[in-house]
Amino acid sequence: xxxxxxxxxxxxxxxxxxxxxxxxxxxxxxxxxxxxxxxxxxxxxxxxxxxxxxxxxxxxxxxxxxxxxxxxxxxxxxxxxxxxxxxxxxxxxxxxxxxxxxxxxxxxxxxxxxxxxxxxxxxxxxxxxxxxx
Amino acid sequence: xxxxxxxxxxxxxxxxxxxxxxxxxxxxxxxxxxxxxxxxxxxxxxxxxxxxxxxxxxxxxxxxxxxxxxxxxxxxxxxxxxxxxxxxxxxxxxxxxxxxxxxxxxxxxxxxxxxxxxxxxxxxxxxxxxxxxxxxxxxxxxxxxxxxx
Numbered sequence: 684x685x686x687x688x689x690x691x692x693x694x695x696x697x698x699x700x701x702x703x704x705x706x707x708x709x710x711x712x713x714x715x716x717x718x719x720x721x722x723x724x725x726x727x728x729x730x731x732x733x734x735x736x737x738x739x740x741x742x743x744x745x746x747x748x749x750x751x752x753x754x755x756x757x758x759x760x761x762x763x764x765x766x767x768x769x770x771x772x773x774x775x776x777x778x779x780x781x782x783x784x785x786x787x788x789x790x791x792x793x794x795x796x797x798x799x800x801x802x803x804x805x806x807x808x809x810x811x812x813x814x815x816x
Numbered sequence: 817x818x819x820x821x822x823x824x825x826x827x828x829x830x831x832x833x834x835x836x837x838x839x840x841x842x843x844x845x846x847x848x849x850x851x852x853x854x855x856x857x858x859x860x861x862x863x864x865x866x867x868x869x870x871x872x873x874x875x876x877x878x879x880x881x882x883x884x885x886x887x888x889x890x891x892x893x894x895x896x897x898x899x900x901x902x903x904x905x906x907x908x909x910x911x912x913x914x915x916x917x918x919x920x921x922x923x924x925x926x927x928x929x930x931x932x933x934x935x936x937x938x939x940x941x942x943x944x945x946x947x948x949x950x951x952x953x954x955x956x957x958x959x960x961x962x963x964x965x
Contacts, residue, residue: 708920715913722906722945729952731961732886742881751875758871765860768840772857799876806882
């Protein structure tokens with residue numbers, strides 16, 4: 684269906700909804716796996732300041748900050764796409780506007796990521812390259 | 817109906833709405849799966865506020881995670897509102913996430929014993945983390961370490 688001839692052969696491009704279905708799963712799994720670790724690292728606060736401050740020092744590493752930016756993006760994508768799914772579920776007539784709603788939800792996600800990437804990316808650059816943005 | 821359900825992974829959208837249009841899991845006909853389907857949506861709406869709010873407050877705004885240390889948590893958890901927020905987030909996110917894993921396992925793990933084992937592993941981990949998080953959220957007392965905050 685969505686195939687395109689290229690010089691390298693046939694490329695299967697899928698459809699937007701199929702990609703959002705995959706992205707919803709991937710972001711969901713990423714979030715729950717992080718949550719498993721996050722409950723443990725937060726629970727260390729019950730063992731006092733020495734233990735907890737040593738654990739959260741992990742979050743001062745620039746590469747962990749990069750993963751953190753990915754986590755924020757995953758939560759935001761999963762949330763916005765989840766709303767889109769519920770609109771389709773509880774208002775079946777809206778499936779006529781599937782394409783428009785998919786574009787709108789993806790656009791909202793990308794738009795929200797612009798300031799977030801700036802705010803968090805600034806810290807990542809400062810930590811990794813010693814900049815002072 | 818039962819035959820159809822057995823042939824198709826439960827999370828796959830129905831044939832009149834083929835997978836590939838951005839719809840969610842097909843609404844189950846009834847029973848526990850219908851409650852699970854409904855729970856994902858209701859908890860999803862609550863998590864929209866609890867999880868997105870948590871992520872923005874703790875990871876993006878006002879310095880993000882760089883300001884988080886023992887003293888920050890001690891001040892924050894003086895408020896029962898934040899303790900309740902964090903506990904509700906813990907419980908809903910764990911159940912929502914592990915139920916999501918269960919739905920994914922239904923699609924990819926076909927062998928019944930393996931499916932049972934993988935699901936049990938997630939349930940045990942989930943219950944352990946629920947117990948650990950609940951104890952810490954409600955018993956945390958920074959006065960045990962005077963001068964730390």
